[in-house]
Amino acid sequence: MSVTSDEGIIIYRDVHKWYGDFHVLRGITFTMQKGEVIVICGPSGSGKSTCIRTINRLEEHQRGQIIVDGVELTNDLRNIETIRREVGIVFQQFNLFPHLSVLQNVALAPFWVLKMKKSKADEVAMQLLERVGIPEQAEKYPGQLSGGQQQRVAIARALAMSPKIMLFDEPTSALDPEMIKEVLDVMKNLARSGMTMIVVTHEMGFAREVADRIIFFDYGQLVEENTPEEFFHNPQHERTKLFLSQILDY
Amino acid sequence: MRDNRQIVHIIKEQLRPPSERIPVIRWLKQNLFNSWFNAILTIVSTVLIVIAVFGLLRWALGARWEVIPTNLKLLLVGTYPAEHLWRVWATVYLVSFLLGFSSGSHGGLMRRVSTVVASVSVLLAILPFPWGTRGWLLGIAVVAAVGFGLGHLSKGIRRCKRLEIAAWLLSFPISLVLLNGMEGILPVIKGRTTWGFMLNLIGAVVGIGLSFPIGVLLALGRRSELPAIRWVCTAYIEIIRGVPLISLLFMASIMLQLLLPANVRPDLLIRAMMTITAFSAAYMAENVRGGLQAIPRGQYEAASAVGLNKALATILIILPQALRLVIPAIVGQFIALFMDTTLFGFIAILELLNITRSIMGNIEWRGTIFELYVFIGIAFWILCYSMSYVSRRIEKTLGVGER
Numbered sequence: 001m002s003v004t005s006d007e008g009i010i011i012y013r014d015v016h017k018w019y020g021d022f023h024v025l026r027g028i029t030f031t032m033q034k035g036e037v038i039v040i041c042g043p044s045g046s047g048k049s050t051c052i053r054t055i056n057r058l059e060e061h062q063r064g065q066i067i068v069d070g071v072e073l074t075n076d077l078r079n080i081e082t083i084r085r086e087v088g089i090v091f092q093q094f095n096l097f098p099h100l101s102v103l104q105n106v107a108l109a110p111f112w113v114l115k116m117k118k119s120k121a122d123e124v125a126m127q128l129l130e131r132v133g134i135p136e137q138a139e140k141y142p143g144q145l146s147g148g149q150q151q152r153v154a155i156a157r158a159l160a161m162s163p164k165i166m167l168f169d170e171p172t173s174a175l176d177p178e179m180i181k182e183v184l185d186v187m188k189n190l191a192r193s194g195m196t197m198i199v200v201t202h203e204m205g206f207a208r209e210v211a212d213r214i215i216f217f218d219y220g221q222l223v224e225e226n227t228p229e230e231f232f233h234n235p236q237h238e239r240t241k242l243f244l245s246q247i248l249d250y
Numbered sequence: 251m252r253d254n255r256q257i258v259h260i261i262k263e264q265l266r267p268p269s270e271r272i273p274v275i276r277w278l279k280q281n282l283f284n285s286w287f288n289a290i291l292t293i294v295s296t297v298l299i300v301i302a303v304f305g306l307l308r309w310a311l312g313a314r315w316e317v318i319p320t321n322l323k324l325l326l327v328g329t330y331p332a333e334h335l336w337r338v339w340a341t342v343y344l345v346s347f348l349l350g351f352s353s354g355s356h357g358g359l360m361r362r363v364s365t366v367v368a369s370v371s372v373l374l375a376i377l378p379f380p381w382g383t384r385g386w387l388l389g390i391a392v393v394a395a396v397g398f399g400l401g402h403l404s405k406g407i408r409r410c411k412r413l414e415i416a417a418w419l420l421s422f423p424i425s426l427v428l429l430n431g432m433e434g435i436l437p438v439i440k441g442r443t444t445w446g447f448m449l450n451l452i453g454a455v456v457g458i459g460l461s462f463p464i465g466v467l468l469a470l471g472r473r474s475e476l477p478a479i480r481w482v483c484t485a486y487i488e489i490i491r492g493v494p495l496i497s498l499l500f501m502a503s504i505m506l507q508l509l510l511p512a513n514v515r516p517d518l519l520i521r522a523m524m525t526i527t528a529f530s531a532a533y534m535a536e537n538v539r540g541g542l543q544a545i546p547r548g549q550y551e552a553a554s555a556v557g558l559n560k561a562l563a564t565i566l567i568i569l570p571q572a573l574r575l576v577i578p579a580i581v582g583q584f585i586a587l588f589m590d591t592t593l594f595g596f597i598a599i600l601e602l603l604n605i606t607r608s609i610m611g612n613i614e615w616r617g618t619i620f621e622l623y624v625f626i627g628i629a630f631w632i633l634c635y636s637m638s639y640v641s642r643r644i645e646k647t648l649g650v651g652e653r
Contacts, residue, residue, distance in 0.1 A: 091548060097571075098571065109558065158556070
């Protein structure tokens with residue numbers, strides 16, 4: 001099931017999803033190019049997290065088409081596994097493996113999934129920990145780190161599979177204010193290095209500085225899609241204006 | 251700026267918590283004599299305790315303890331033939347050697363356990379056993395020490411570590427062959443249903459060793475996405491848990507006798523062990539399932555998001571966390587299984603409890619019922635307490651990095 005990927009690295013065509021009777025995603029359509037950074041924002045419950053979680057099939061969509069790097073997401077397990085290798089995700093709650101050391105958290109997937117030698121996997125993990133700025137914590141366990149450090153380990157863990165696309169599901173929402181910056185800095189560097197990223201966040205400063213495009217969600221629909229410049233200074237929809245006025249007043 | 255620094259300085263100085271030591275008299279007054287009713291309770295219970303302790307002491311000093319040493323061989327290994335007794339010792343030596351080796355190469359928990367084993371054997375050797383037995387007992391400590399030395403030397407050599415694990419796994423079948431014998435290697439010992447306390451130990455080791463993996467598989471099966479597997483596992487667990495162990499044992503001993511012809515029927519002891527394994531596995535499965543359910547969804551998501559398939563995610567991420575959560579329940583099940591081996595006595599297997607009954611039936615030892623039961627109690631307590639001690643140490647060791 002291969003589709004030409006010239007059109008974009010991620011293609012959404014009229015994607016719908018229901019939780020029971022609740023219609024979470026109501027016909028999402030958008031296309032993303034390689035190297036792009038998209039920030040998705042919107043009120044809570046608007047379906048933005050669900051939307052990015054359908055990209056690596058942590059949630060299933062029930063109608064429409066999702067094509068990631070030329071592979072369409074269906075129930076075919078092989079496709080799902082292929083896509084999960086190419087898409088890294090960082091969760092709001094970190095979801096590190098608490099029984100493994102920081103280094104083991106990062107080296108796990110290269111060793112077991114990419115079948116690297118243990119010494120090679122450890123080396124890769126160490127390089128990534130240096131990249132996110134915490135090589136000195138390698139031997140500690142996740143429970144001994146601060147929230148910001150844990151989230152940086154989670155980023156390193158996702159990068160360890162050398163993904164083509166990185167998804168961030170509210171990566172700073174569970175952090176103390178003092179730690180948000182260290183995580184956003186890592187993400188900013190990642191974006192500068194040319195990584196294709198979709199970020200669900202309420203950090204409007206980050207969106208303004210790093211995003212190529214901002215997508216605004218409400219009621220499971222894609223309400224507005226624009227460059228940061230236009231989005232902040234010239235929003236098209238009433239709903240977007242209301243949202244912006246509420247979060248930017250503080 | 252200077253003021254600020256001063257404040258920081260003051261805060262950094264730690265204050266000691268107020269002392270909470272109370273003089274004895276005040277403690278008594280506060281806790282035991284704080285009302286006239288409590289005062290009466292205190293006095294009455296003190297009197298009762300004193301009477302009980304004196305009664306116990308008088309009995310213990312006048313008891314016929316000689317029943318234990320005289321029948322010690324009978325109690326511990328039953329009718330195991332004396333000329334083959336070296337095989338029991340060899341098994342004990344094998345295990346102590348491995349314990350010593352592991353304690354040499356790892357330290358920590360293993361070191362404590364082997365130290366206790368070695369020092370207990372030395373202590374026992376001081377007791378007035380026949381000289382031959384004393385020699386064997388001292389041998390345990392020597393073998394453990396040799397193992398320790400070798401283990402210490404092997405530290406850090408990767409191949410030795412693998413060898414060690416293989417040796418531990420192999421020690422299981424080797425011990426059984428040593429004790430039971432095997433056609434062509436060692437003469438098979440007749441009448442293996444009359445081995446006293448050794449049967450309780452073998453039953454427990456076999457039961458624990460087999461029911462744990464089976465229980466884990468059943469627990470995973472009960473949570474499987476495939477309905478057929480789920481139903482089979484659920485039915486098995488619920489049926490076994492609905493029937494008392496003793497009736498399962500009777501079924502295994504009597505009904506199989508009627509249903510299966512003698513040449514395909516495993517012997518009584520093996521049937522008993524299979525039954526207790528099958529029984530314990532059902533409970534084990536529910537303990538493990540409890541642990542599996544406590545693992546947050548995020549762990550499954552993170553595991554599959556980094557590309558692990560279901561099997562790898564279960565083995566590497568889910569099970570280690572789930573099992574750690576339920577160590578206390580699992581060890582509780584191990585202890586219960588060990589105690590349940592005494593039910594073997596009801597299907598004509600002469601394990602410790604049953605063999606004790608036959609000693610009490612001997613006219614020479616009439617009236618030694620308390621002495622013998624105290625011995626049984628102590629024997630079981632020592633082993634059960636060791637298990638729970640080891641489990642607590644393991645919990646502590648694994649607790650590193652706990653969220």
